[in-house]
Amino acid sequence: MRKRLNEELGRKSISEFKKSDKLPVIIVLDNVRSHYNIGSVFRTADAFLVKKIILCGITATPPHRDIQKTALGATESVDWVYIHETLEAVKELKRDGYTIVAVEQVEGSYELQDFPVDRDKKYALIFGHEISGVSQDVVDICDACIEIPQFGTKHSFNIAVSAGIVLWEFNRKLSSQ
Numbered sequence: 001m002r003k004r005l006n007e008e009l010g011r012k013s014i015s016e017f018k019k020s021d022k023l024p025v026i027i028v029l030d031n032v033r034s035h036y037n038i039g040s041v042f043r044t045a046d047a048f049l050v051k052k053i054i055l056c057g058i059t060a061t062p063p064h065r066d067i068q069k070t071a072l073g074a075t076e077s078v079d080w081v082y083i084h085e086t087l088e089a090v091k092e093l094k095r096d097g098y099t100i101v102a103v104e105q106v107e108g109s110y111e112l113q114d115f116p117v118d119r120d121k122k123y124a125l126i127f128g129h130e131i132s133g134v135s136q137d138v139v140d141i142c143d144a145c146i147e148i149p150q151f152g153t154k155h156s157f158n159i160a161v162s163a164g165i166v167l168w169e170f171n172r173k174l175s176s177q
Contacts, residue, residue, distance in 0.1 A: 017077040022051040024122045025170060026093065030086040030138060031057035031129040032159055039070030040160030041127070046074035048167045053078055054093075054124075056086035070160075086138050090124065094141065098124040102134040102145045103162055105155070109145040112166060117173040125166060127159050 012020065027045055032038055038060055045053055055061050061082045062068065062075035083089040094100055099121050117123070126142070128134030139145065148157060148165050157165070 012077075014077050017046070017049070020049055022049045023167075023171060023174065024119075025050050025167070026098065026122075026124045027053045027163065028086065028089060028093070028124055028126040029053065029055050029059045029159075030126055030134050031132075032059045032127065033130060034159070035060050035064055035066030036070045037130070037159045039067040039072075039075075041163045042067070042071040042074040042078055042080075044160065044164045044167055045078045048171050050078060050167065053080040054089050055080060055082045056089055057084065086126075086135060087141070090126065090138055090141060093124040096122075098122045099144070100124050100126070100142045102126040102128070102139050102142045103148070103166055104128060104134045104139055104145045105147050106139060106145045109147045112146050112148050112169050115144065115146045115169075117170055119174055119177040123170065125163075125170070127163055130159060 025048075027041060027050055029038065029041065032041075038055070042053065042062075059082075060067060062071070062080070067075065090100055101115070101123055103125060126134050126138060146166070148162060150157070
């Protein structure tokens with residue numbers, strides 16, 4: 001095997017990215033405090049052609065050097081907006097016909113692999129604060145919550161890791177339909 005060169009990878013330019021069909025997914029970051037997590041989520045959103053990221057509450061916004069450090073330019077390709085109140089952002093998405101899904105450990109949640117993903121729907125995936133998670137008032141208006149199965153002594157993943165796992169699964173399910 002030979003490692004491929006960067007020019008062999010078929011990467012899109014920013015203008016090609018902007019014109020590309022997007023995954024019918026918007027990511028909502030609810031009070032995410034780590035600039036590195038934010039940047040990593042941008043990078044993952046770019047990789048999966050996510051429609052948009054909504055940054056809420058204390059979540060920092062680009063440009064910030066620590067976000068840029070992990071985003072590697074994805075803040076230029078992925079559309080994003082800042083909305084101060086997560087609850088208001090989620091209510092607006094709901095009015096726009098999005099299925100609202102929090103990635104959170106709650107009673108009655110779906111395990112990620114069991115969550116039914118429908119190509120004819122639009123999804124808003126909410127990832128919360130590194131310690132306290134998605135705000136309860138936001139969870140209260142969600143259509144569903146999903147959990148990533150875990151088997152060790154820890155009961156949570158880093159937000160950037162969670163975003164990668166969840167987006168991979170959504171992409172896999174949507175691509176197979």
